[in-house]
Amino acid sequence: MNAINVVFPEDAHLLYHFHIDKNVKAKCKMIVHPKKTWDQVMESWGAIVDCENVESYEHRVEAFNVVCSPWPIFTKYVINAWLNLYKENFVKVWMDKVVHLGNTKSNRVEATHWSLKRILETSMRDLCFFWDSMNKIIMLQHNAIKSSFEKSLNVVSHVFNVTRYKKLVGFVLKYDLQYIAEESDRVEYVGLDKSLCGCTIRSTHHLPCACELASFGVGSITLQSMHFIWTRLSFLDISGGDTSVELSIQQEWVIIMNQFNEVDMAGKINIKAKLCEIAYPDKTSLCPPSEKVKTKGAQKRHQSKFAHTCGSKQLLPTSILRCASNLQIIPSRIH
Template sequence: MEKLKELFVKKDLCPQVILTDRDLALMKVIEIVFPRSTNLLCRFHINKNVGAKCKQHVVNDLQKTIDTLWMEVVWASDEVEYGQRLHQLEQTSVDYIGFINYVKDTWLTPHKHRFVGAWINRVLHLGNTTTNRVEYAHWKLKQMLGNSICDMVKCWKAMNSNLRLQLGNIRASFQKSFYEVEHTHISPFYGYLRGSISRAALRRIVEELLRVDYVGTNRKICGCTLRTSYGLPCACQLGRYALGGIPIPIDVVHVHWRKLTMEVELEVGADDGS
């Protein structure tokens, strides 16, 4: 963690969110080295562990029902809904005390604020709620290495090839965002965004626009989750732009979605010799 901190150009900066598995030692170190960062836990691995415990304790006929109730707890959008969903799960699992104790003691009581929607929807995680992307990168590298007994040269070549492949895929996706326009993005409403933000971000905005029909411009109904956790305009914002006939401004989109190049941008006033 200290080495990671050294990589930041501005030493007073820190990651807003660090996503990990439930490694208690690592989580403790994050609190010390990055005290201002929010440490979220990987939903995928939590759900996998809870599913395995469900199979261990619960009879077959109820496993699917309890799995569904658990997912509703995880995705609860606010604390009231969380309490209701948890109560339903407890009632259904009343005969399986070992399972419900595991769920509450291992996950919900100490860590609900690290993976349950009611809490993490307030955190700017930009859609990163699992470590799957990193896991996939590790799996791909292991495939390229072939085995664990290769020499340093072979390891370096495999890692170099893996990184070049990833960079190539990222650059290709950037090019698509620059030059390929999907039919749903042709509207003047997206005029400032086309070619300036990623297509993934545009797709999320298009999906969010569908909520405007019943959200309107009401912030309370909206919940503003897309804005607070993804850094993208939420339904009530989009409703106000649509009502005023205003194209979506580029500055309401977080800079993460606007970076469509791998090049390092020099800061204004930097001593670059010019």
């Protein structure tokens, strides 16, 4: 932590509150008695960590002091060791002001570390074995990320198959479309009111929040409204902020034209359809049926060739038996 303050003095440094909670809980079990009050004390501490505005933070700290008043040593430890020094590093109200892109836990590093140790198995091997093992785990991670890219490019959920997401589907990670969908559900009661919206997803993930989505109306959400990292669906080393890099599709376009000239008519239609999806994201190739299709009610059954008439209605053999029984007729055989 001291090195981070020296090397990256202007950057925000977040702490994973899970480890802080473990330290506070260990101190609580040492000082706070009786045992039945531990849950109440830790619940009051959790309310401080999860508060969403500064006003509620002050009130919850006061409530924590009241709950822990019989144990001033524990209260002093929590206030001086954590809240006074590091509250901006792990309390939610301050973490929500930092663009952390959802990276608020150490699970990702710990999971990777565990996977590496599982593959290495032991330290009593040579350098070649360790090199090959580390290469395997990197390749597994590479393939998993590439698979997620392919899903974002080719798999479209019916929820996002609407005009609002036309400019995002196939260009943005599916993981982030879920965030935008949740914010879209808040538009009805948030509207354009920024104070009611809070704009948390804008400040933490750099994605459009509810009040921004309300400003779009019924139009499509643009790529410019989100962080460039969410549009990274390939391993090309091109930064979204680097304007000096010139991109060209000339080579790919020549290959497409050669393929277009070599395939048959069906293949040309498929290539043209795919290019139309990219060129006209707001349009669709679907068209309404020429005749109105009846979608309700069961289809009428065709009368069987064995149908017979009883009275004024067409009846099947089973109905003939029912009709005969009503007339107190017991037929010996019905053909």
